[in-house]
Structure formats: C-alpha cells, structure tokens
Amino acid sequence: MSYACSRCGHEGKLHGGRRCTRCTLADRLTELLDDGTGRVHPRLVPLAEHLLSMDNPLSGLAWLSYGRHPSAALLRGLASGEIPLTHDAFRTLQPWRAAAHLRELLMACGLLPVVDKQILLFERWLHEHLAGLTDAEHAQILRRFATWNVLPRLRSRAEARPLTPAGRRYVGEQIIQATALLDWFADHGRTIADCTQADIDAWHVRHTTSANANLRQFLLWAAKTRLIRRFDLPSTASPGGPPLPERDRTALLGHVLTDRTGSLRSRAAAAILLLYAQPVSRITRLTIDDIIREGDQILLRLGDPPSPMPEPVAALLLEYLGQRTNMRTATNRDSRWLFPGRRAGEPLQPSTLSTQVQALGVPSIAARAAAIRQHVLDLPAPIVATALGYHQVTTARLAAEAGTTWSTYAPGDHRGEEGSVSNRPSPE
Numbered sequence: 001m002s003y004a005c006s007r008c009g010h011e012g013k014l015h016g017g018r019r020c021t022r023c024t025l026a027d028r029l030t031e032l033l034d035d036g037t038g039r040v041h042p043r044l045v046p047l048a049e050h051l052l053s054m055d056n057p058l059s060g061l062a063w064l065s066y067g068r069h070p071s072a073a074l075l076r077g078l079a080s081g082e083i084p085l086t087h088d089a090f091r092t093l094q095p096w097r098a099a100a101h102l103r104e105l106l107m108a109c110g111l112l113p114v115v116d117k118q119i120l121l122f123e124r125w126l127h128e129h130l131a132g133l134t135d136a137e138h139a140q141i142l143r144r145f146a147t148w149n150v151l152p153r154l155r156s157r158a159e160a161r162p163l164t165p166a167g168r169r170y171v172g173e174q175i176i177q178a179t180a181l182l183d184w185f186a187d188h189g190r191t192i193a194d195c196t197q198a199d200i201d202a203w204h205v206r207h208t209t210s211a212n213a214n215l216r217q218f219l220l221w222a223a224k225t226r227l228i229r230r231f232d233l234p235s236t237a238s239p240g241g242p243p244l245p246e247r248d249r250t251a252l253l254g255h256v257l258t259d260r261t262g263s264l265r266s267r268a269a270a271a272i273l274l275l276y277a278q279p280v281s282r283i284t285r286l287t288i289d290d291i292i293r294e295g296d297q298i299l300l301r302l303g304d305p306p307s308p309m310p311e312p313v314a315a316l317l318l319e320y321l322g323q324r325t326n327m328r329t330a331t332n333r334d335s336r337w338l339f340p341g342r343r344a345g346e347p348l349q350p351s352t353l354s355t356q357v358q359a360l361g362v363p364s365i366a367a368r369a370a371a372i373r374q375h376v377l378d379l380p381a382p383i384v385a386t387a388l389g390y391h392q393v394t395t396a397r398l399a400a401e402a403g404t405t406w407s408t409y410a411p412g413d414h415r416g417e418e419g420s421v422s423n424r425p426s427p428e
C-alpha cells in the first residue's frame with residue numbers, strides 16, 4: 001500500500017484524492033486566489049509561493065481549512081480585487097486578527113511594503129478607539145492628527161530602529177489625552193475651536209506632568225493647523241511641570257519686589273504673573289485703566305470684580321506706571337497700554353515680555369499654576385474664577401483638589417465672605 005502523493009510522489013499524510021498536504025494546500029490556494037481563469041491571480045503568485053514554501057504546510061491548510069475560517073474570504077477578496085492590495089485597505093479590514101495575519105504574510109512575500117509591527121498594532125488600536133467615539137467630529141479631528149502627525153513620527157522612528165510596545169503605547173496616550181481634551185470642551189457645551197489660553201492653562205494645572213506631556217503634540221499640531229488659536233505652551237524646560245511650591249512662589253515674589261537689577265517693566269509683569277496666574281499674552285493686553293485706585297487700595301481689573309493688589313506689589317506697579325518704557329516716540333505718547341510696544345498703538349509682544357520675565361528666574365507656567373492654587377485656597381472658587389477670568393468649573397475642580405469646599409459656598413451671595421474680594425471698600 002502506497003503512502004505516496006498521487007501528484008508529486010511525496011510520502012506522508014494523504015488528503016482527498018490521495019494528495020499530500022502541500023499539493024492539497026496548492027489546490028486550495030488556486031481555488032481561493034483564482035482570478036476567474038482557473039489559475040492564481042498573477043499578482044498574487046508570490047503569496048501562493050510563500051505559503052507553499054512554509055515548513056509546515058499543514059498549518060497553512062488548517063488556516064485555510066474548509067470550515068468558516070475568515071482568512072479564506074479575505075484571500076477571495078484579494079483575488080477578486082474587492083480588497084485592494086494596499087495597507088490602507090487592511091487598516092480597517094475585519095475580522096482584524098485574520099486581516100493582521102494576512103497583512104504580515106503579504107509583507108513577508110513582498111506584496112506590501114514592510115511596516116513596523118508596532119505601527120500596525122497602533123493603527124488597529126486607533127481604528128477601534130475612533131470607532132468607539134460617539135462624536136463624529138472628534139473622531140475626524142483625531143484621525144487627521146494621527147494621519148498627519150502621529151503616524152509620520154512613528155514611521156520615521158521605525159526607519160531608525162524597530163519600535164517597541166512602549167513606543168506604541170506612548171503615542172496611544174497622545175491620542176487618549178487629545179480625546180479627553182475634546183470631551184472636556186464638549187462637556188462644557190464648547191468645542192476645541194473655542195480654546196483660549198486660560199483653557200490651556202487650566203488644563204495644565206489640573207493634569208499630571210505626564211498627561212500634559214502627552215497632550216503637547218496635539219496642541220502644537222492643533223495650533224499649526226489653525227484648529228485652535230495660537231497660545232503660549234507651558235515652558236519646554238519643565239513640560240507641564242508641577243506647580244511651584246508655595247514657598248518658592250513667595251520667595252520669587254520677594255526677589256521680584258526687592259531685586260532692582262531687573263528692569264522695572266519685567267519686575268512688574270513678573271509680579272502680576274506670580275500673584276494672579278495670568279498668561280503673559282493677557283498681561284500685555286492690560287491698560288493703565290485696568291489699574292484702579294479705590295480709596296487707599298489699588299485694584300487690578302483682570303475679570304470682574306477687580307482683584308485687590310497687596311501693598312508691596314501695588315507700590316512696584318505704581319513706580320512702573322510713572323516710567324513706562326517705549327513712551328518716547330511721538331505716536332506712543334498717549335498709549336494706554338500698561339506695557340507699550342515699540343510699534344505705535346501696540347502693546348509689547350508677549351514673547352518679548354515672556355523672555356524678560358523668565359530672565360528674572362520666574363518659570364511662567366509653574367508660577368501660574370502655583371498662583372491659581374493659592375488663590376483657590378484663599379478665596380471662594382467662583383470669585384477666583386470670575387476675578388481671574390477662568391472657567392468656573394475648572395476652578396471648582398482645583399478647589400476640590402486643594403481640599404477647600406466649593407459646594408458649601410452659595411454663588412451670588414459672597415458679601416461678607418471672609419477674605420473675599422467683595423470685602424473691598426464701596427464698589428463703584
């Protein structure tokens with residue numbers, strides 16, 4: 001009794017028609033990859049040859065067994081042209097495990113360009129992540145971000161060396177944080193297009209260093225593509241670093257107030273930043289009319305009501321007011337900007353002021369984060385929010401984090417609240 005294949009003579013396990021495993025697999029592949037002429041589609045011959053050359057054709061046969069294995073359907077789709085032979089097509093193909101396996105085979109036999117495995121896994125994850133979003137617009141923004149920013153970065157890194165699972169999770173986190181930001185705006189009835197500097201600051205204060213670092217790429221991309229307005233990204237030196245400890249903030253404020261080596265202008269700006277958590281871009285928009293004298297108290301109008309200014313800072317600001325810079329040109333003589341710029345009628349560039357403030361040793365984002373926290377501790381949250389122009393919900397969360405109670409405070413009834421700005425003498 002012969003155990004030899006009736007076609008090729010190979011001895012071993014025989015299947016239907018007394019064919020060996022390899023010949024049976026060849027027949028099966030011809031059937032699945034048939035282009036309509038009874039032969040394997042010429043373009044797919046390398047795939048068939050690759051499969052037939054495997055050490056263990058039995059596993060190949062099992063993979064394409066006559067049961068309901070989805071791979072068989074995928075091969076038929078390739079042969080009929082229903083599934084284009086591109087990475088794009090495979091990105092969304094279902095069921096994904098079978099598709100991923102076939103995609104690897106197509107890369108192995110040279111029919112698809114080789115792509116790093118971690119990129120394939122990331123694309124798969126991204127597809128499912130986006131499919132799970134309820135907001136189609138969010139999904140569209142994130143897809144654009146992934147296509148034009150995340151994936152090109154991954155590809156160029158993969159060219160240098162194979163990516164690691166950690167590298168893949170890292171970019172996944174960037175998508176997750178961007179999704180959280182979009183959701184946050186949606187929760188407040190807004191969209192990312194409404195994003196202001198105050199939102200970005202508030203977000204950075206509320207999130208961990210790593211979460212902020214993960215959002216960085218998305219924010220940069222969003223600004224570059226004009227999805228959001230330009231903003232000051234929290235300093236690169238300490239990406240979303242922790243807020244300054246209160247004692248550092250106090251020490252910096254003391255330094256700014258007493259060290260006369262820095263210019264009066266940069267010291268005044270730094271003091272406002274340290275006290276009121278204002279972005280430099282906002283500080284440059286202040287006018288001399290925002291400094292209000294009420295009896296013997298000086299107030300700074302950042303929101304409503306104006307915020308009281310403690311004595312040493314008020315003195316510094318008044319001294320500065322007496323000798324504002326860039327006032328000598330004829331056109332600027334009547335400028336009402338608190339920090340007039342070189343160009344007539346315009347305030348100082350935020351970047352210019354920012355550089356000067358940092359030269360004093362004041363790290364702007366950490367200082368602002370610290371200042372917001374301190375205000376929240378000192379004052380009822382809604383007052384901090386309106387006085388500094390921050391979103392109230394954000395301030396409430398900060399208050400909760402800082403351990404103060406927001407819920408016990410009744411908005412609109414803050415007269416007499418201890419330590420609140422409404423204690424200022426007679427409102428106008």
Ligand SMILES: [Zn+2]
Binds near residue numbers: 005022
């Ligand atoms: Zn055979």
